[in-house]
Amino acid sequence: MSDMAQKDTDKKNMDKKNVGLFVTCLVDLTRPSVGFATARLLEAGGCTVHVPDSQTCCGQPAYNAGDKVDAQALARNVITAFEDFDYIVAPSGSCAGMIREHFPALLAEDEKMSARAQGVAAKTYELMEFLHDVLGVSDTGTTFQGAVTYQDSCAGLRELGIKEQPRALMAAVDGLSLKELDDGESCCGFGGLFSVKYPDISGKIVDDKAEAIEKTGADVLLGGDLGCLMNIAGRLQRRGSPVKVRHLAEVLAGMTGDVPPIGETKE
Amino acid sequence: MGPRELILGNIAKSLKESALSPSSRQEIETRLSAHANNTVPRRGQGENEAQTALFIAEAERVNATTERLDGLEQVGEAVLRYLASHNLPGSVKVAPHPLLENVDWSKHPTLDVARGRAEDSDQASLSVARAGVAETGTLVLHSGPECPTTLNFLPDNHIVLLPQSQLVGAYEEAWEMLRGDSNAMPRTVNWVTGPSRSADIEQTLLLGAHGPRRLHILIINDKKTT
Amino acid sequence: MQSTSRHFNSNARKGIADAKLQAALSKLSHGFPVKRLAAMARLPEFEALRDDARDIKEHTLANLGTYLEIYEAKVLESGGHVHWATDAADACEIILGICRDVDAKTVTKGKSMISEEIAVNEYLENNGVQPIETDLGEYIIQLRHEPPSHIIAPAIHLSKEQVAETFRGEHRHLQTGRNLDEPRTLLEEARGELRRKFIAADVGITGANMVIAETGTSIIVTNEGNGDLTQTLPKTHIVIASIEKVVPTLEDATTILRVLARSATGQEMSVYNTFSTGPKRPEDLDGPENYHVVMLDNGRSKMLGGEFHDMLRCIRCSACLNHCPVYKAIGGHAYGWVYSGPMGAVLIPGLQGLAETHDLPGASTFCGKCEDVCPMRIPLPRMLRSWREKAYAARLGSTKARFGLAAWAFLARRPSFYRPIMAFGVGLLALIGRRGRFSTLPLAGGWTASRDLSAPEGTTFLSQWKRGKR
Ligand code: SF4
Numbered sequence: 001m002s003d004m005a006q007k008d009t010d011k012k013n014m015d016k017k018n019v020g021l022f023v024t025c026l027v028d029l030t031r032p033s034v035g036f037a038t039a040r041l042l043e044a045g046g047c048t049v050h051v052p053d054s055q056t057c058c059g060q061p062a063y064n065a066g067d068k069v070d071a072q073a074l075a076r077n078v079i080t081a082f083e084d085f086d087y088i089v090a091p092s093g094s095c096a097g098m099i100r101e102h103f104p105a106l107l108a109e110d111e112k113m114s115a116r117a118q119g120v121a122a123k124t125y126e127l128m129e130f131l132h133d134v135l136g137v138s139d140t141g142t143t144f145q146g147a148v149t150y151q152d153s154c155a156g157l158r159e160l161g162i163k164e165q166p167r168a169l170m171a172a173v174d175g176l177s178l179k180e181l182d183d184g185e186s187c188c189g190f191g192g193l194f195s196v197k198y199p200d201i202s203g204k205i206v207d208d209k210a211e212a213i214e215k216t217g218a219d220v221l222l223g224g225d226l227g228c229l230m231n232i233a234g235r236l237q238r239r240g241s242p243v244k245v246r247h248l249a250e251v252l253a254g255m256t257g258d259v260p261p262i263g264e265t266k267e
Numbered sequence: 268m269g270p271r272e273l274i275l276g277n278i279a280k281s282l283k284e285s286a287l288s289p290s291s292r293q294e295i296e297t298r299l300s301a302h303a304n305n306t307v308p309r310r311g312q313g314e315n316e317a318q319t320a321l322f323i324a325e326a327e328r329v330n331a332t333t334e335r336l337d338g339l340e341q342v343g344e345a346v347l348r349y350l351a352s353h354n355l356p357g358s359v360k361v362a363p364h365p366l367l368e369n370v371d372w373s374k375h376p377t378l379d380v381a382r383g384r385a386e387d388s389d390q391a392s393l394s395v396a397r398a399g400v401a402e403t404g405t406l407v408l409h410s411g412p413e414c415p416t417t418l419n420f421l422p423d424n425h426i427v428l429l430p431q432s433q434l435v436g437a438y439e440e441a442w443e444m445l446r447g448d449s450n451a452m453p454r455t456v457n458w459v460t461g462p463s464r465s466a467d468i469e470q471t472l473l474l475g476a477h478g479p480r481r482l483h484i485l486i487i488n489d490k491k492t493t
Numbered sequence: 494m495q496s497t498s499r500h501f502n503s504n505a506r507k508g509i510a511d512a513k514l515q516a517a518l519s520k521l522s523h524g525f526p527v528k529r530l531a532a533m534a535r536l537p538e539f540e541a542l543r544d545d546a547r548d549i550k551e552h553t554l555a556n557l558g559t560y561l562e563i564y565e566a567k568v569l570e571s572g573g574h575v576h577w578a579t580d581a582a583d584a585c586e587i588i589l590g591i592c593r594d595v596d597a598k599t600v601t602k603g604k605s606m607i608s609e610e611i612a613v614n615e616y617l618e619n620n621g622v623q624p625i626e627t628d629l630g631e632y633i634i635q636l637r638h639e640p641p642s643h644i645i646a647p648a649i650h651l652s653k654e655q656v657a658e659t660f661r662g663e664h665r666h667l668q669t670g671r672n673l674d675e676p677r678t679l680l681e682e683a684r685g686e687l688r689r690k691f692i693a694a695d696v697g698i699t700g701a702n703m704v705i706a707e708t709g710t711s712i713i714v715t716n717e718g719n720g721d722l723t724q725t726l727p728k729t730h731i732v733i734a735s736i737e738k739v740v741p742t743l744e745d746a747t748t749i750l751r752v753l754a755r756s757a758t759g760q761e762m763s764v765y766n767t768f769s770t771g772p773k774r775p776e777d778l779d780g781p782e783n784y785h786v787v788m789l790d791n792g793r794s795k796m797l798g799g800e801f802h803d804m805l806r807c808i809r810c811s812a813c814l815n816h817c818p819v820y821k822a823i824g825g826h827a828y829g830w831v832y833s834g835p836m837g838a839v840l841i842p843g844l845q846g847l848a849e850t851h852d853l854p855g856a857s858t859f860c861g862k863c864e865d866v867c868p869m870r871i872p873l874p875r876m877l878r879s880w881r882e883k884a885y886a887a888r889l890g891s892t893k894a895r896f897g898l899a900a901w902a903f904l905a906r907r908p909s910f911y912r913p914i915m916a917f918g919v920g921l922l923a924l925i926g927r928r929g930r931f932s933t934l935p936l937a938g939g940w941t942a943s944r945d946l947s948a949p950e951g952t953t954f955l956s957q958w959k960r961g962k963r
Contacts, residue, residue, distance in 0.1 A: 191858025203943025234944030285798020478718020
């Protein structure tokens, strides 16, 4: 590469936003496709995507179980791994909510970490809001044939105020029509460890959700949080429902041909 | 230590250990005597006629019925008509209110008018509201020798006279009226918004739970008289 | 009332299996919340009123002692009495004492959650005074010896057939063949029965939605008018209030009333908002001759300024119940005591002890809906989490769950162990889960009891990314 060209690339890279992708433990372990979809969307939006190898989990399970010590340790790990990026983006309202809304309080009494926690919190975004609000993406240029319905993530909706962004992005997808859920802002009954600690209650709530989803007549349920989606997919499948479930990132990144819906096999 | 001192002591202790910042006694006294308004909805604000229209619409939304009268001389007739329309006997227990003393009941010999507090046997009552609040179609009534509270609750049919000049936009204005009447609160102030109801059985809304089954409001145009 | 909170899980299962309860709960989900939204839409100032309401209470709580003293002086000035009660036993004894002073045989009661909290009915009954609940729902559950299943709709769990059966069993002096098929006929029967009792009662007991320092006034809010008959007809009116109910002025009370009914039932205003100050005046033609206020603490003064402080703003509107996915799945009785839903899950451990009640704060998805709808902007999830921290520290709850969590956290804190172990685990799961999902899986019974578990794709995102896959 000539010096000139090198300089050009450097300059371009400097303009590019350096985004730390917090892929979330669920995506990392069970559905990497969502991670690749997220990376594609961010790169298409002009970002340089970084994936720190030391990331594990945001600590929410421990935090919600009342285990503050472990939650704090995991929060410190996230902060150390991500604080040097311009932005931190997660394909999950729940994990982004944990970092943005809870890390500062969790580490408020930790003199060394408190300011760093606030710094990280201030630049953390959920994927859809980052695409729409920060990158100004209004159309991902993708096509998806079918009637979909959408389940808002509780944390995304109420902690981060995400409601319009995924809808705006869906509206721009060619061929996609959205049928809103009745009582759409209600929880799906996942709640992390809640779903296994209180299986009867969680099962009842998700059953009501599955019924509402079937009532829309949609072929596919989309959402922005893998935990909720696994919960709902599991219940729909148990009910023998034909409705398929996917993370919205897969649709926006045009990856639905590459990977089967959640809990399904290829073919 | 008695319970009073114990409780107040605990409160003081908790407050002292907390990050809450108390006001001085003087600030509190000032706040009380100022009794400033908080946010007051704009909905009820407007001309008297507009407020009257809003009052009627809101009261009817909650199942009250209303009737506008041109003057006190029409009250007897309106009461008779109302009772007849519900197949009720022509008798009414009336508040010993000075305003109602101006009604010439003798013009209606078929109407049996008694004054005083309500008894269980009374089927209809007529009382006078101190104010009407347009915001929600709410009547403000209060106890006193001229307006026994039982009239508002015991009979099945509650008729209320509301002089149009007493219509206000918001509850706060009604408080000011009461403060102007006397510097002590009456034993009871009732805000009444529609007739009694309950949805306690299978969430089915039914009117007439324990209080009146019907609430009829006579709005008197008293601009000429006041 | 004996608490059954420690049986939360089996209570909950019973609730889920109860078809009549489920029908009622599904009606509830489509009733109050929808009406609340409609009422909010008609009042552009609603959010500003919520802020005001919160600020009023916060100011009052920061000056609670002062406001209570001012309130007390005003009650005395208007000819009433104030009795202070540190706990439930104190309060019951005071109330019985007042009843005995006037030789009371029967006592009518307006709906009051504090009276449920102190279980005064039981106490009066055991001491020869007959208490009669007059709110329709409370009357029904009193006849059935049940606790309320909802703080403002106490009999919401019952069908009209169950109510009819109860009335036939209790109103034995009425014709056996009478028609009790419809809510209307049931209401009429209760109205008739209670009318006589209102008139015969020697004492009327009501709660207080608020008390006002400026004037020494107590407020009750009802739709039925039962509270008014309760407090107007007998010679003696007793108000049971608790210390956090005080607000400074009539205007402040008014602001809170503007958000109360809208948040509760979606009504613009409840039918009857009644402001009572002292006993009847000498020249009044009706009203009680004696007016007593029992001012209860029962742990509240200790909550002040602490981590559960915000709960003292609660106005018992029930919005958090009406919108709670857990409450709507299991109903109020599952919580095992007089309060339920998110507010109950915060209050009950404080009143009944965490050891027996830790499942209540445990059973929340943290969906945040309760805080979102709470007119007083109470951070309910934060307080539920505080209880969980205490429960975790006290090692309450299942050891299996604790162990699982600890193992997970141990690994997650050590990325270099975590990576290979997890990679191996997901590879294995993917291999045995070739169908795409599991309908049963060892150790995952909690999950697979009611839903399938999707199998992992097989290789972790991080390892693929590292290998250069994009
Ligand atoms: S916590 Fe809030 S929403 Fe729940 S009852 Fe109390 S005031 Fe209402």
